[in-house]
Each structure stands twice: as structure tokens, then as C-alpha cells.
Amino acid sequence: MTAVYQPAKSPAYFLSDALVMVGRSLRRSVRDPEAFITALALPVTLMLLFVYVFGGAFEAGVGSHGGYVNYVVPGLIVLCAGFGAGTTAVAVATDMSSGIVDRFRSMPITAWSVLAGQIMASLARNLLATALVIAVGLGVGWRPVASPLDWLGAIAMIVLFISAMSWLAACFGLVVGSPEAANGATFALMFIPYLSSAFVPAGTMAAGLRPIAANQPFTPVIETMRGLWMGHTSTGAALGHEALLAVIYFGAILVAAASLASWLFRHRTASH
Amino acid sequence: MTTAAVPTPGPRPAPVPGPALARRPSPATALANSFTLAWRSVLKIKTNPEDLFGLWFQPIMYLVLFTYVFGGAIAGGTHQYLQFSLPGVLVLSVVFATLGTGMMLSQDISTGVFDRFRALPIVRWAPLAGAILGDLVRYVISILVTLGFGYVLGFRVQTNVVAAVLGCLLLVAFAFAMCWLSAMLGVIAKTAQGVQWWGFLFMFPLVFGSNILTSTSSMPGWLQAFVKVNPVTYLTEAERALLIGGPAAVAVERSLLWALGIFVVFAPLAVAAYRRRT
Numbered sequence: 113m114t115a116v117y118q119p120a121k122s123p124a125y126f127l128s129d130a131l132v133m134v135g136r137s138l139r140r141s142v143r144d145p146e147a148f149i150t151a152l153a154l155p156v157t158l159m160l161l162f163v164y165v166f167g168g169a170f171e172a173g174v175g176s177h178g179g180y181v182n183y184v185v186p187g188l189i190v191l192c193a194g195f196g197a198g199t200t201a202v203a204v205a206t207d208m209s210s211g212i213v214d215r216f217r218s219m220p221i222t223a224w225s226v227l228a229g230q231i232m233a234s235l236a237r238n239l240l241a242t243a244l245v246i247a248v249g250l251g252v253g254w255r256p257v258a259s260p261l262d263w264l265g266a267i268a269m270i271v272l273f274i275s276a277m278s279w280l281a282a283c284f285g286l287v288v289g290s291p292e293a294a295n296g297a298t299f300a301l302m303f304i305p306y307l308s309s310a311f312v313p314a315g316t317m318a319a320g321l322r323p324i325a326a327n328q329p330f331t332p333v334i335e336t337m338r339g340l341w342m343g344h345t346s347t348g349a350a351l352g353h354e355a356l357l358a359v360i361y362f363g364a365i366l367v368a369a370a371s372l373a374s375w376l377f378r379h380r381t382a383s384h
Numbered sequence: 385m386t387t388a389a390v391p392t393p394g395p396r397p398a399p400v401p402g403p404a405l406a407r408r409p410s411p412a413t414a415l416a417n418s419f420t421l422a423w424r425s426v427l428k429i430k431t432n433p434e435d436l437f438g439l440w441f442q443p444i445m446y447l448v449l450f451t452y453v454f455g456g457a458i459a460g461g462t463h464q465y466l467q468f469s470l471p472g473v474l475v476l477s478v479v480f481a482t483l484g485t486g487m488m489l490s491q492d493i494s495t496g497v498f499d500r501f502r503a504l505p506i507v508r509w510a511p512l513a514g515a516i517l518g519d520l521v522r523y524v525i526s527i528l529v530t531l532g533f534g535y536v537l538g539f540r541v542q543t544n545v546v547a548a549v550l551g552c553l554l555l556v557a558f559a560f561a562m563c564w565l566s567a568m569l570g571v572i573a574k575t576a577q578g579v580q581w582w583g584f585l586f587m588f589p590l591v592f593g594s595n596i597l598t599s600t601s602s603m604p605g606w607l608q609a610f611v612k613v614n615p616v617t618y619l620t621e622a623e624r625a626l627l628i629g630g631p632a633a634v635a636v637e638r639s640l641l642w643a644l645g646i647f648v649v650f651a652p653l654a655v656a657a658y659r660r661r662t
Contacts, residue, residue, distance in 0.1 A: 161592055168602035169458045303445075306453055316456035 129222045133229020134236070137203060141237060151199060151237065155192045155245045162188065162311060163252050170312060182256075183346065185249040186337035187310025190330055192241045193274050194305055197281035198298040200234040204285025205294035213381055227282060227377050234278040235271070242270055256341035266340040269358060273333050276362040277301065279369035286376040305330050313346050329365070332357035417510035418517060421501075425518020428488065429525075438484065439522060443477040443530040450597055451537060458598060463538055470534040471551075471623035472596030474527060475616060478559045479591055481526045485519045485563040486570030486579040493661060494575065512658050516563055523559040527552050542628045551626035554639060558619050561643040561650075568654035571661045596620045615642035 141147070162170075167180040207213055207226065216226055246254075258266065284297040307325055308314075314325035325331060326347070332354045338344075339351035347354070429439070447466075450473065455465030492498055492511070501511045531539075531552075541548045566583060573579045593607065594616040600608050611617050618638040625632035 157588065164604055164607050165592055166454070166458075166598055168604070169598040170454070306449055312454055312457035318452040318456065318462050321452055 129225035130228040130232060133225050134232045137229055137233030138236060140203070141199075141233070147199065151196065151241060152244060155188060155241050156248050158188055158191065159184075159245060159248045159252065166311075179253060181249060181252055181254045182342055183338070184311060185245065185254050186334045186341065187305065187308070188245050188249075189242050189270060189337065190273070190308075190310055190334055191302070191305045192245060193238050193270075193277050194298075194302040196234060196238040196241060196274070197277045197284075197301045198295055199237065200230060200278050200281035201285040201288075201294040201298045202291045203233075204230050204282050205288055205291045208286060208380060209290055227373060231275070231278045231282060234281070235274055238274040238278070239270070242274075257343050258341045262340040265355075266337050269333060269336050269340070269355070272359065272362050272366065276366040276369060279366060279373050282373040283369050283376065286373060286380060304328065305334075308334060309346055310334050329358075329361040332361060414507040414510065417506040418513040421506075421510050421514025422517035422521075423514075425488065425515050426521045428518075429522060439481065439525050439529065442480070443473060443526060444533050446473045446476060447530065447533055447537060454597075466534070466537055466539050467542075467628055468624075469597055470530070470539045471627050472620050473534075474530050474555060474623055475594075475620050476591055476596050477526045477530050478523050478555050479562060479587060479616065481522055482519070482559050482563040482566045483580060483583040483587065484522060484566075485515060486566035486568075486573070486583060487576040488519075489515050489567055489570030490573055490576045490579045493571065512567065512655070516560070516567060519563055520556060520560060523556050524552075527555055543626060547626045547632075550636075551623050554619070554622055554626070554636060558615075558639060558643045561646040564647055564650040564654045568650055568657055571654060571657040590614060590616050594620060615639070615646070618642060 141151075162184050163181045167184075170183075171180045204227070207230070213226055256263075281298055281301070285294045288294045288297050307321060308328055308330040309325060310330065314322050314331070317325055331347070335345040335347055335349065335354040336351065336358045338346060339354060345351060345354055447470070450469050451462050451466045455462040455469070459465035459468060489512070492515070498511055565586065566579070569579045569582050569586075573582060593610050594614045595611055596616065600611045600617070603611060615638075618635050619642075621630075622632060622635035622639045624630060625635055
């Protein structure tokens, strides 16, 4: 049987299809209350844990201006985006393994909108988690000294970071065979932020871990946000240098992951 | 129109002997049933990759993370912090391992395995007892992995072998009490994910609202008040005393009292919930 010929659609159609898919993804998130509550409760729990349980012990080692909470907020945002990536990978893997994509292909919709919908929904979910981290941070004593322009820069960095992580998660979801495997595959994304300057400065870590913490992609993102919000980085490097590194790292990850995910999606949904 | 003849009520036929009317099994049989199902529970560990991951890699991950990533910031050096944190990581690993009991039970009940067990000539409570007995092996594995890897990293018991063994037995006793809470959740919750969720809701404040990884004095006053009455704090203090030295009597006594209290409250609740569900 030959595939139904579909004429090329305008960007407006594509956007309309993608928004429908975003709605579908977000509705599915809300209808899984355990996962939804966990996604919202996790940032709050981690914030309280690191600020109140470990904060006093870390403060001497971190030497942060205005307490440990001012140091930790950017790290928690990055960590929560890592957890969010797990959700995205599972959602993509579920779609690919449940046969729903084959149903969508029989409809007059743009093929890419399925993947784009998942990515945009992931961005929305993660931005909500980020807003929650910021709100709880402000509640427990985080006091940024940023100007509106700095805030805009920090938000742009968060959007770039979450987009790159979402596309990377989509790649994991497309490569593995099952939702369970997708969850396992993204475990590294949740663990890597711990080996950065997210929670403690690289200088306080064991000698073997210092170069890893100082030179991995998550550190420049965290330091850029820290620099924009608090007026200084914890590494002592210039804000511009950290921001440039972050944009190069995650710009490259975004382009590579989006290209790979698109190819994988096309490859896995091709007519046999 | 003819009416159907109504049969005259005669003597009721003798009931067919079935599982419900089987003779009450002897304690030896009941124990044998429980141990058979405990062995099944042990065998299930190696077929469940998530469980294996939890038992082997979680303690290792916690030790590496807290010792090498956070140790310098907390204690100024990794070795000093390893000596302080390993007893805490032992407690953390074993207490979180108790969640597996509830998850396995929930899985077995929802997949219909327990309905099959009811058709067998075994004691009704044997599947529950078997699951809990089998999980004691999981706690021992968790303890051995944590201690073994701790030794590789440089941890050293500074008391003696007897004290260290007593520390391990105390952990198993506390875990045995906690697993009844997990078993109750496993029977009540609809899914294994539900058990995990509710379990974390109960255990996260208990485990992290304690002195397992940092000293109580570094926490804010309102949190210190909770930490000082938390059973996990007493257990951690007992483990530190038995593994690296210090006064142990009060902490051990309070840990055992808490374990007994948890058991007395949650074991009957778990059994009652199990009876209702099956």
C-alpha cells in the first residue's frame, strides 16, 4: 500500500499542529498526578534540603555572599531541568512504542509536529519548575541583585539550556526501545549537575574531580546564571567568558540533538 | 399452564472439602511455606534490574557523591568526612531499601500472583511473611555493599568486629520494623509507583531530616528540634558509636525502642490491610 501524498504545508499549519500536540502532552502530564506532583514537589524538596539540611554545613566551604541559598539556586534550576529531561525521554519513548505515531501519520498533520509538541511541552513544564524554584528561593531568602536586563539574559540562558536538554532527551527517547529504558538512559543527565559547581565550588572537591567539575558543560551555564543574578561568578572567571562558553556548549548540543532527533524520528517512522 | 414441581427441602448435601476447610497447618508447615516464598523473594532480586541497581549502585553513588563531591565543603577533607558519613549512608541505603518490600508486594498483588497463591494449600499469611523474610536478605546485601565499597574508599571500623556486627544487626532489626510500613503501603496502594511515591513522602523527611550526612548543630533551630527526636537520628548515632566509637548504650536502646514501636504499630495494620486486599 502506498503512503498518502500530502502537499507541503505552510508554517502556520505546522505551528497549529504543533500547538495541538503541545496541548496533548501537557494534558497527559496533568492526568498523571503522581508524575506531575513529583515534578513540582521535587524542586521544592531539593531547595529545602540543600538550604536547611546541608546549607549550614556547606556555608563555610562555599563562602557565598549572603548565605548558601544565594549560591545554590542556579544549580537547582539546572538539576530540575535534568529531571525534566527524564520525563521528556519517557514521553517520547512511550509515543514511539505505543503505536500512536502511526495513527498520527494517517491524519493530515505535519509529521514533525509530534516531536515539536513534545519539546515545546517539555519547555513549558521545565519553565514552570524553574519558576517554582525561583519562587521558593525568594521565599527562603534568595536575594538576587540583577537588573531587568540581567533577568532577561538569565531567562534566555534557561530557555537555551532547557531546549538543548529537551532535544537531547528526545534523542534518548527515540533511540531506546521502552519508556523504562528511556528513564534509565537519562539518569546521567540527572547526575552530571552534581559534578559541577552547582552545589559546591569545584575547588572544594576531591583532586580528581576538580578538572571535571571545572570543564564540563553544566558549569558555565550555572556560573552565567550566578553572575547575572548575583553580580559575580563563583569561579572568579569573567561573566562574558562563562556566558560565551555556555552558549557555545549548549548551542552546539541543541543543533546536534535537534538534527539527530529529526533524523531518528524520520528513520523510525519511515514506511516499510 | 402447568407449574414446575417445587423440590421438597431435604437434608443439605455434605460440603465438598476444599482449601477453605483444610486442616489448620502445623507451625512447622507454616514456617516451611514462608521460607519457600522467602526464597522466591530472594530469587526475584536478580531478575529485577531496578532492584539490583538500587541495591548495588545507590549506596556506591551516595558514598562517592557525598564523600568526594560534598565532603570537602562539609568537613574540609574527604577522609574525615568518609569516616563521619559512612554510618549515615548505611542507614540511608537500608531505610530506602525497605521501599522495595512494598513495591514487590504491590506488583505481586496487582499481577494476580497472590490469587494463585490462595489456590495453593499454603498458609494464608505465608506470601506476606515470605516477602518480608526474603527482603531481610536485600538489607544484608545493601549493608555489605556499602561497607565493602566504604572500605575500598578508605573507611575503617575503629571499634571492633563484635561492635560492627552488632551495628549491622541493629540496622537489620530497624529495617525489619520499617518494612512493615512499606508492606502496608504495598497492600494499600494501587500501583508500585504509588508505593514509591507515598514511601518517599514518609521516608524522605525521616531520612534527610536527621544527622545522617551533617551534624545537627549546623542546621537551623526549628529543624534541630525535629532532628533530635527523629528515630533515624538515634539509629545513625548508634551506628556511628558502634562503627567508629563513642557512647552507644542510649542511642542503641532508643533505636531498638523505636524499631519495636514502629513494628507494633505497622505490623498489625499491614496484616489487616493484607487480609482485606486478599
